[in-house]
Amino acid sequence: MQGDAIRNAIRRHPFAVNRVAGNRYDGRLSLPQFVPMSRLFKQRRSPIHGNGVFAVATIPAKTELVEYRGRLLTHAQADRMYDGTTDTGHTFLFTLNERYVIDANFEGNVARWINHSCVPNCRAVVEENQQGRRREDRVLIESLREIAAGEELTYDYGISLGERLTPRLKKIWECRCGHARCIGTMLKPKRKPVDRSKNGTT
Numbered sequence: 238m239q240g241d242a243i244r245n246a247i248r249r250h251p252f253a254v255n256r257v258a259g260n261r262y263d264g265r266l267s268l269p270q271f272v273p274m275s276r277l278f279k280q281r282r283s284p285i286h287g288n289g290v291f292a293v294a295t296i297p298a299k300t301e302l303v304e305y306r307g308r309l310l311t312h313a314q315a316d317r318m319y320d321g322t323t324d325t326g327h328t329f330l331f332t333l334n335e336r337y338v339i340d341a342n343f344e345g346n347v348a349r350w351i352n353h354s355c356v357p358n359c360r361a362v363v364e365e366n367q368q369g370r371r372r373e374d375r376v377l378i379e380s381l382r383e384i385a386a387g388e389e390l391t392y393d394y395g396i397s398l399g400e401r402l403t404p405r406l407k408k409i410w411e412c413r414c415g416h417a418r419c420i421g422t423m424l425k426p427k428r429k430p431v432d433r434s435k436n437g438t439t
């Protein structure tokens with residue numbers, strides 16, 4: 238069972254806001270064409286962990302910054318490749334949808350260096366293909382608020398395991414985001430099942 242938990246854990250389950258491609262909602266900003274996105278942020282060593290990504294200019298709120306790229310694997314392929322390799326809590330895998338995982342160990346881009354924070358300044362959004370072609374869904378990282386030059390870009394990985402969070406699991410997935418409100422782990426508490434009998438819902 239432990240193995241299952243770790244296998245699940247290697248998939249990051251972001252608090253993804255799913256939307257359909259082309260359905261540009263809620264007034265997200267597009268920067269003027271002459272400002273290439275790649276000039277707004279840069280990879281360098283991070284106090285949180287390893288490499289991180291940092292703003293090099295002011296980034297406006299609600300701005301689509303970068304796609305999380307990598308090789309597409311089925312969940313079964315990801316299990317075969319990475320089962321038993323996650324004792325460090327290090328992963329470049331990202332759950333795209335119920336069929337596919339993005340593996341940024343291969344063909345990854347700068348997005349794979351963005352670290353997790355309990356109080357992030359960005360979020361991950363899964364943009365669903367309009368025709369339902371699940372291979373063509375995409376993960377986009379966008380800013381939640383204005384980000385000053387020099388700030389590290391972060392989003393909430395939202396990793397949730399299907400079992401109780403033991404001290405061992407919390408240690409493996411320890412969070413070092415350094416925020417005053419850091420909860421100490423990258424894992425989300427297991428959700429309690431809703432007791433529908435209490436509110437009369439059938």
Ligand SMILES: C[S@@+](CC[C@H](N)C(=O)[O-])C[C@H]1O[C@@H](n2cnc3c(N)ncnc32)[C@H](O)[C@@H]1O
Binds near residue numbers: 329354
């Ligand atoms: C997609 S990588 C991010 C890039 C990573 N810093 C690197 O240099 O490889 C995700 C991994 O980075 C580490 N990481 C990211 N955010 C972290 C955090 N807040 N605290 C501790 N480790 C973190 C974990 O090992 C996680 O599995």
Ligand SMILES: [Zn+2]
Binds near residue numbers: 354
């Ligand atoms: Zn934290």
